Amino acid sequence: MSYESYLISVVRPLHYTTEKERMQIIRDTKFNLFSIPSKKVTFDLLTDSGTGAISNQQLAEIITGDESYAGSESFEKLNKTITDITGFKYVIPTHQGRGAENVLCSGLLVSGDVIPGNTHFDTTKGHIEVRKGEAVDCTIDEAKYPTSLNPFKGNVDLAKLEAVLKSHPKEKIPFVLITITCNSGGGQPVSLENILEVKKMCHKYGVRLFLDMARFAENAYFIKTREEKYRNTSIIDICRKMFEGVDGATMSGKKDGLVAMGGFVAFKDKEIYDRCSAYSILYEGYLTYGGMTGGTMAAFAQGLKEVVDFEYLKTRVEQVARFGAWLKKEEVPVMEPFGGHAIYVDAKRFLPHILQSQFPAQALAVAAYLEGGIRGVEIGTVLADRDPKTRENRYPALELVRLAVPRRTFTDNHLQHIAKAFGALLKKRNSIKGLKIIWEAPVLRHFTCQFEEVS
Numbered sequence: 001m002s003y004e005s006y007l008i009s010v011v012r013p014l015h016y017t018t019e020k021e022r023m024q025i026i027r028d029t030k031f032n033l034f035s036i037p038s039k040k041v042t043f044d045l046l047t048d049s050g051t052g053a054i055s056n057q058q059l060a061e062i063i064t065g066d067e068s069y070a071g072s073e074s075f076e077k078l079n080k081t082i083t084d085i086t087g088f089k090y091v092i093p094t095h096q097g098r099g100a101e102n103v104l105c106s107g108l109l110v111s112g113d114v115i116p117g118n119t120h121f122d123t124t125k126g127h128i129e130v131r132k133g134e135a136v137d138c139t140i141d142e143a144k145y146p147t148s149l150n151p152f153k154g155n156v157d158l159a160k161l162e163a164v165l166k167s168h169p170k171e172k173i174p175f176v177l178i179t180i181t182c183n184s185g186g187g188q189p190v191s192l193e194n195i196l197e198v199k200k201m202c203h204k205y206g207v208r209l210f211l212d213m214a215r216f217a218e219n220a221y222f223i224k225t226r227e228e229k230y231r232n233t234s235i236i237d238i239c240r241k242m243f244e245g246v247d248g249a250t251m252s253g254k255k256d257g258l259v260a261m262g263g264f265v266a267f268k269d270k271e272i273y274d275r276c277s278a279y280s281i282l283y284e285g286y287l288t289y290g291g292m293t294g295g296t297m298a299a300f301a302q303g304l305k306e307v308v309d310f311e312y313l314k315t316r317v318e319q320v321a322r323f324g325a326w327l328k329k330e331e332v333p334v335m336e337p338f339g340g341h342a343i344y345v346d347a348k349r350f351l352p353h354i355l356q357s358q359f360p361a362q363a364l365a366v367a368a369y370l371e372g373g374i375r376g377v378e379i380g381t382v383l384a385d386r387d388p389k390t391r392e393n394r395y396p397a398l399e400l401v402r403l404a405v406p407r408r409t410f411t412d413n414h415l416q417h418i419a420k421a422f423g424a425l426l427k428k429r430n431s432i433k434g435l436k437i438i439w440e441a442p443v444l445r446h447f448t449c450q451f452e453e454v455s
């Protein structure tokens, strides 16, 4: 099918601003795009997290949700769907993905521990570092090259992983974490072959393996369409193969759960579930709601059923790829191959005159807002934050502006317009200036960081 796998039944208006208004807003918010009121953003590509459209069946589930504090039927629906897709029997519901990370890390991680993985997402890294643990990035080197066409740039480098597993006692490694797809690395998928190899290695060293499954269905779609061996395997069977033999997973329902809010952490073994569940009650809520309403849990269960549909995934991933192609047509340097949920503009190539110490990706994100009311997000030095020991800026290999595409929300016309705005910006790129930080929070600074222009 070359057309969308759904019809649109509820819409909301776009908001417009003038260039003068946008200039004032940028000055008022001190170049922080998170601080802009949504009504002052025309095309909000800040995130694909909780910003998509729900289906009519999800809406029905929201209305008929069971709001009982304990033993809610809606939780049972969610629990059953998760077990069906992942095989994990023990599920702790949480308010969102970072809640799941908090519960997992509270139960398993202590100071001095090491968590190897493929470029941990920033909240995951935050939960590890706040407990004085270390998140070790074992992603393949090719992930650093925006023009490398490796179809699985989220893959773990097995030699790097083995070096970490060899050089630390296994008691210091509570788990290895693979993020599917790898968000911080450009929405890049991890191949099933790689997941199976990592599983084998973790078993060899007696270390647990967890998946951050926020975009698991998009990852499964890439496996089906890019990994020859699985071309004829259904999405649901690919999912089951990804999770088989894994110890557990954290999930942000705001992505491939197709809901505005929600998450869970799920386990194969009851022993770890028991260890983590006390923290769930402390931070998230009782074990059968974890911060979600009954309606949200039921809609989340329905979303998980819809997300593993091949036609849904094709619609989703192909729209993102068309967006990437339109940007390329405007000669905008983008990260390739295109990821599942977003297109990443390469700010180092877009703004070669801005030093990395002057946050080129943040400068580009601000310029896109000024140009067309477009809100993307910086995935570069601001997000990479400071080294917790030396407090120096960490300079990542890539300076990217992520243009995340909310699910079932934008039309091709919208995305073509946005690509043209980036094309116009490219023509006047020399007028874009670098930035310097004037205020930052001690942890997860990118949400609230304030800047001024470097003259």
Ligand code: F0G
Binding pocket: 046, 047, 048, 049, 096, 097, 098, 099, 121, 123, 124, 179, 181, 183, 212, 214, 215, 252, 253, 254, 262, 263
């Ligand atoms: N893991 C991944 C891979 C994520 O992308 C996110 C969130 C989380 C965990 C945390 O989940 O937001 O529900 O607490 N990513 C959002 C984004 C914020 O914009 O990419 P959460």
